[in-house]
Amino acid sequence: MTYLAKPKVAHPSLPKNPLGFTRRDYEGALSTLCAGCGHDSITAAVVEAAWGLALEPQNVVKLSGIGCSSKTTAYFVSGGHGFNSVHGRMPSIAMGANAANRNLTYIGVSGDGDTLSIGLGQFCHAIRRNLNMLYIIENNGVYGLTKGQFSASADVGSKAKKGEANTQPPIDPVLLALTLGATFVARSFSGDKQQLVPLIQAGLEHQGFALIDVLSPCVTFNDHEGSTKSYAYTREHYEPAVHADFVPRQAAITADYPPGEALPVEMHDGSRIVLRKIEEGYDPTDRALAMTRIQERLAEGEHLTGLLYLAPSPGDFHVANGTPRFALNSLPYEALCPGAAALERTLARYR
């Protein structure tokens, strides 16, 4: 139950991050989702990623809309403020919050219903503004809380629990984000923590909008024979194309990459993402090629996964707006009010 706090009991031998926190310190309330829900695995991956990055819990801002996925922001980083807003409109809350204070870490969690139906407009415009946030879609192709209707990500021919087949073509958030100019576009699977954790870390470090579409099966309404979003189907049809390792600042690249196969990408703070191509001929730095390859495999029913596209961020909203490096909400009032003498000068134009 969401309103039951998880007891904070930690074994003294649990590993600690540089801030002295254990993984337990990045957890939240107990999940109220169904046992086996893919979303809970994603929550665990977020906890692992935040612990690994040694984020100050109070500097994490968790944002969501409405739906099963949107509940999960209560289940991680209890030391950070959370905002569970209205359906499909988390991006606007994130935009306002980020405008007020650009120096916090913004994690948005949404679902395929929340993002691809009512939220489609706000999702697109958050990308256009290059809002500096990590945007996770917990994508299961189905409406869970209202008991099993198709969502806009359901594949044609995919069957509902009662047997009805979906006839409308799906909206693919990855392809959509690529057409809109997103500079960090990833797809993953809730069942592949090895892939997901470094993706989340890289997305959090990316200075701009970072999308991770995570296929996250719904055990209750979409895990049956005939569904293309079941655990079994997803495991069979997901193809890692690019593996991304996140290498924190000041750490040496220790993994042994065969020459020519690894591409280290420097992040703003000195950390690196090392991209390793798995799919032959795939290039995560070529937007057009990436789109073609993703579409070709989608036509075969396969999901390419990993950090599918990465480009240097052209600068987030604040760069375009010309705001200072510090948070706008930290400006003292004296720096904001022009004062009585200036008002008199202004009024001269109105006589």
Add this chain to the structure above:
Amino acid sequence: MSAPSSNDFSIKIATVNGTGSASANTLLMKSIFRSGIPVVGKNYFPSNIQGLPTWYEIRVTRDGYAARSGRVDIMVAMNAETYGRDVKEVAAGGYLVYDSTWPRPALLARHDITVLGVPLAQLCNENFNGVRTRILMKNICYAGVLAALLDLDLARIRELLAETYAKKPQLVDSNMKAIQLGYDYARAHFSCPLPLHVAPLDHTRGHVMIDGNTAAALGCLYAGATVAAWYPITPSTSLMDAFKMFADRQRVDRETGAKNFAFIQAEDELAAIGMVIGAMWNGARSFTATSGPGISLMSEFLGLAYYAEVPAVIFDVQRVGPSTGMPTRTQQGDLTLAAYASHGDTRHVCLYPANPEECFYMAVQAFDLAERLQTPVLVLSDLDIGMNDWMCPDLKWDDSYRPDRGKMLDKEQVLKLTKFYRYFDHDGDGIGYRTLPGVHPKAAYFTRGSGHNQYGVYTEDSTEYRIVLDRLMKKWATAATLVPRAVVDGSGSRIGLVSIGSCDAAIREARDQLKARGVATDYLRVRAFPFGEEVEKFLAAHEVLFVIEQNRDAQLRSLLTLDTAVLKTRLHSLLHYDGLPVSAQFIVEGVLATVQPQAAAASPSRAGVARN
């Protein structure tokens, strides 16, 4: 309105949208204003970029009445398409100026007015080159004609042009040439000045001519707003434009060039209000401006902000509804929508400025109230206030002002607490304490529109839910003590006039006229929702009550009957809702029809109907 005389008459200028007549009209207004005579400008424009008819009304008012006069003494008919109706509108004994390059003796024939033909097109064609220049100069030229007819000071006009075109001095000479052409023609052909002319006074010192949107934007700047998010919609857009203009001038760091504000054009009103709520939740003063259709769209988020107790400031510059309605005409049609926007038991603090001066001060108050009460505050002006130039006393600023950020705990305060509870009524005023993201893990809480208890935790427990909902009503009672008081003028009369917002100007004038006819009235102007005690007292103290407002459905009366003890049957409504600002005449006739039926029947009525 009494018989027109010098310094007390109205001019109406009929032109075609997009021909640059606004500069000519502003020039005329300002030169009258600078001669020390109070003046009012009302723009009746179409929802169109170019080509449709548009009118501008200038009322020269020695007595300083700020309402539309409702009569036309001098018509400047520059639009052949509307000659027919423009001619009819001129009051008997009035004047009509038209472009006689193409004489229209038959169309313009009226024996009770004086027709003054000026070959404006011909004058401009002979003196200027280029089609666009000739069209623009034709309008400046009629300003020259009026300058001669009204006895305006040409030196003052040149001074105004020099200020307007400070960066393009060559335009001063060409505009002045057009002024002189019209001026000289009028002096040569007519007996100038007319009996209705302008005689310098000293009644405008210490005043400005400003529109409500500009004044509200200044208020936001001075209140310390840093995040402005909006979606363009008439008639609110100029508020955001003005904020951007002021912020670009006065909010840019001189050394770094950094903008100490974020200006976000949203994808729609749904997003605009979300951004405001997100920014306010995160500790930046933030606002949006919109009109009725935008409030409809924002309603769901407003409900969230009410229940999750997030401050927000929203300017609703009301226009004519329902639906798209008439976007460039004025109305007070959002009173009930704004008060109760969103589903469930939701109610919002609303402020009702009556003029641009109040837009400025109420903008600042709105931020203080929103943060003190941790709830959205809607400032309801309208197109008449927002987009027309009003003469107002100079806006004053007290440099000792500091924003009221409400109950917001910083890190030190949080560390002193055993535990932080977001929605707990610690002080008994219905207002909890809030914290900002980034302060301390101990201060973290979850903001949600779903059921929550007083500790900020999700709940579906009936008792826990009710505790929060009932506390919100306690906060509402606190709000009633903090919002601007209603203004009461007069006491002891049997008749009470109750009104709101931009009706104020017409009511002040109507009360003088009623008094002259032996009808004494007291006046209550509501300035905020929830209503304070003074509203109850006024309603209880008057035998005959008129509620005057600019909508069809008597929305202010609805709010009064829902939120005070007054009996609905005691409130007589005077409703003006044709899209034009209400005039004093309408109110005088409406009141007289009830209190002096014989006298009212005898008066020549052209205004709309009064009804209960």
